[in-house]
Amino acid sequence: MANSYRELEGSGANYEEEEAQAWRQPSYSQQSQRFDNRNHNNDMSSNIKRMPDEVWLIPANVDAKKILGDKKANLKRIEASTNTHMDYNEEDSQIEMWGNRDELTEALKQWNTLAQNVLDEEIKRARAKKVKGWAKPEKELTEKQRKKLERRELRAAKEKEMTESQFHPRDNTLYKYNAHFVLPTNNEIPIAQFIGEKEEVLNPIRLDTNCFMWFEPTLNLIKIAGNEMDLVEDATMRVKVLYLKVVASRSIPINVNDKSKRNGWVYYMIDIPEIPRQPYRVRIANIPNWFMPPHDTNTNTAIKIFEPVRDGDVDPCTIAKENDKEYKESVDLETLQRIQIENSEGIRCALLQALGAIHLLDEEIKMRVRFGQICLTDYPKETLWPIDKLNAKVLRSPKLNSKFVTCIATNREQLAGLFEIVSQGEQHWEGSPFREYKIHAIRRPKTRGEPNTDCVFDVKFKNDNKIGLWNVTTAERNVLDINMACLDYVNSWNFSIRTAKRLSNDKFSPQGSFVYKLRLSQNNKLIYTNTEEIKVTSVCEKLKWKFWWGDNYVIEITRYEHWNCDSNKFKAISPGVEIVLGREPSESTFYGVTFYKDTWERDFAENCSLSAGRVPDWHPIDFIEEENSGGVDRLLNEIRNFLEVLQNNVSKAQ
Template structure:
């Protein structure tokens, strides 16, 4: 039965195919199949209804969408990733539709607003460059106020031109200063177009005192340039001059008969963030009757104990003399600098990045042969990398209500590369580094800020202390302050900075002239120490952003998305140092500050008094911040 049914079914299908071929030709069949395929494709591509977006952002009508979205929707993908949102560009409505949490959407909107502002600004600048003068309305007549303003400006310009030449009549007094060194280009002293002398030229020569003042200030200009050239410097790999200053390495002789081992750091030790290779630490080794060591040639030998206390006393005396001479030289060098000056004593660990192969040394021999070698190089490591490690120190510093009002203070140190504008007289100038110090107000708006460049390291004194777990470093550095202007390239960069929604992290964006290389967030706790000194405990959060240096102008970079290194440092300074050096930041051309190099030494009480204060604080650190066994300096 099943066999007959199959035969019938096959025969029936064959008859149907033959019958259909009688009613439809081949062309009609192809058309029918094409319509069926189109209907199927249309059904597959029919969009699934989407829910209403949580937020939309309209693209400005006078901007091309591609300028906002970026090539291949780059900025859409970038902002999606940064803000953890989902976005779609609706071409029909010229808007960006956004889905996500409310706080993430707010961050995304800020990114789009910042990007559109950058695009609009650049578009206006390009239009102004292409603008061609043509038919226009006649110029409006100037008001009386505008006329007086123009007249005053022209009078100032005439006065400037008059002062730059010889006086129209003979003056009763005149003076001169002969530059004793012809090797220094005159432009280094008075400027390429004598612009440095403009404030001095205005000093009238009708009195003897005025001429003497002008002559002395020109002399000070010369001395300042000579002093600046005396600071030791090197040329880095980019052919830029780096002022490394005078660098001294010393050792504080111990009270016990130690030898010194140049040792590898312990596993727990936290190296400085700017050390990328091998480094060593100095650690004390208590002497016995004899100490077996391995010599350079592999043969065993023995060192007799070093109990030459006269030699240790001589090292102490020599240290005091060297420190005093170095400070006087440094103060004399920076005395006439019209720059920011900072002097600090930092506590931590001296890390040798250049060291001899022999591991074990007698103290006097190490001092004479190694530490006095100018080729010796080192870095300085901070005290801690966790806040809880400093609990005991904060406890003693907080006694007697010695904390500064407003502490802790938060600021950002932003290192950048400044590029000259593509058009203008400085277009061919090579890019140069600058540093921004920026504070924010409680409401998140920009507070105090300043910019410096041409930083110089003047003096480093590295003291390794074998009787203490910590060592110290005295540092003096300077930098040229640039004028603050909200409307120039520097101000434009600063006023685009902002804090994230919870005020925890910085958000920045590069500009056409400024590219960020690193950011360091500093939180400072300040306490009085005694009657004259200030202790700063600082939390450093450092971001290396060299991989973001090519980030497009206007593209925001939130630091909460970037990894950072966190350390805690302790520094120490005398308040009078800050007060004296503050005069230099406001010096006019050729002026001298109200302090003298020997004044600072006398106010401090001399080197011995300074060293005594340092030792007292080192004892507190050793008592409150003990370290694990090993690598005690």
């Protein structure tokens, strides 16, 4: 007990000594404790950060590096396009985001789309590289399975024999009726362009008529054989139509040497009204400051326009400087009337020629009248011309080149009067305005070594912002361009016919895969995603107001907004990443007016679905004689009347 007491007493003494020692040096102990607490708080504050407003987990079956992109380019792109702040948490394999709810929702959509695109590409590559493994040993067939296999093989053999006999029957004398289509001796068209490399173009005709047909190279003709006279005659006529289609299509001029010039037939004319306001000269003038040049024109190109010069407007020094007495002479009224008659007859012949060339095409056809300005890109050095000299020497020169600009206004306030005029009565189309997108893109070939091809998507969205009607075309071609300079009006007009070949709009094709990834942002701006097969080069958003006008004519007032998606800024974005056009500044925004007849649309719609060798119900002469007894003159009067409406109801840009 004594020892225990002494131990406790000793321990108490030690405790008292330690407490006394601490009391003697309070500053050191308190400072040390405060220093430790401060360090602990600093460590805590350095590790604490604001909790993210939203988190997106990177799917486990997708490589995080492909999601983030090179140097986190995809993360930076989505961060900038959604106006949010993002950080990659490598430890938890997630994207942490801060921002308001609407922007975070948009960011989540973009991350989900990107992940799905990356996963789709990985699955596609895996399927392409997939190698079949060891096959399982075949089981012995049952009697029922053996008979079924024999029937299948017998049916396949018969189908093969029938297919081969369709090309070249063993003995065509066994058939009641025989016919042939002889190719011209001076034929310059390759037979493959006419009937295909393996005569596949003839297959629909073989199927429809149940006739045999094949090409005899030694005789330079196509033979047709069958058991029914009507079907043989029909097949022969359809083969003839196929040949005429190729011949007519090859007649359309193609500018191979000069890419700056348009294909097709191009004409320039001056519109002379019945009662002219006596402009007797035309100046090739500089564009005014407010004028918007073509968005696809080189900035270094000097653009000129036609400008009327009236009595008293010409500086005498300018005339003297030209040093030519013909500039001092006024053009008489008879000359102006002769030019007007030549214009009418020239337009009629040009229409017949162009419509005859496209009559048999199984392509998309569009015929439009557009209002705007003729922008000259190649023109003579002389600036002042009498009308007759300009008509004879300049407008008919093959060196003259131009682009037509459809811009008649840069803001809607300028069109207030026009909207008021065309909206009178029940002329407004139901559902107008319509929002459409024209997307120019490059389509990569299926096989290596083949060149890329240009294609154009026309996409409409439904009211619920889901994909509506859409189509995709390629090989767009200009067939006819008539540029009419109207000296009595601010605007001129252009009459054009264009064709293009339609591609498949199957949902599971590369085109369909691209289209069904399109969507609209909250402010109705397009969001698109480049794929491995489709790369966008430009986008044009169109907002169209449609109105009936006169005798079944349609007036379209369109707001155009262009984006150039082929710049370095867009090229740096990897496929699969969504691009929000609402975050990118557009190159140009303007309003244009288009004029066409409803019957044109209905007639040309038939060509899109023409079978091989079939002929549409319309004929080129129908368009010329359509305007009751007035012909082309009636159409020109309708255009001139609407020009008067534009002149009086569209205010000039300041």
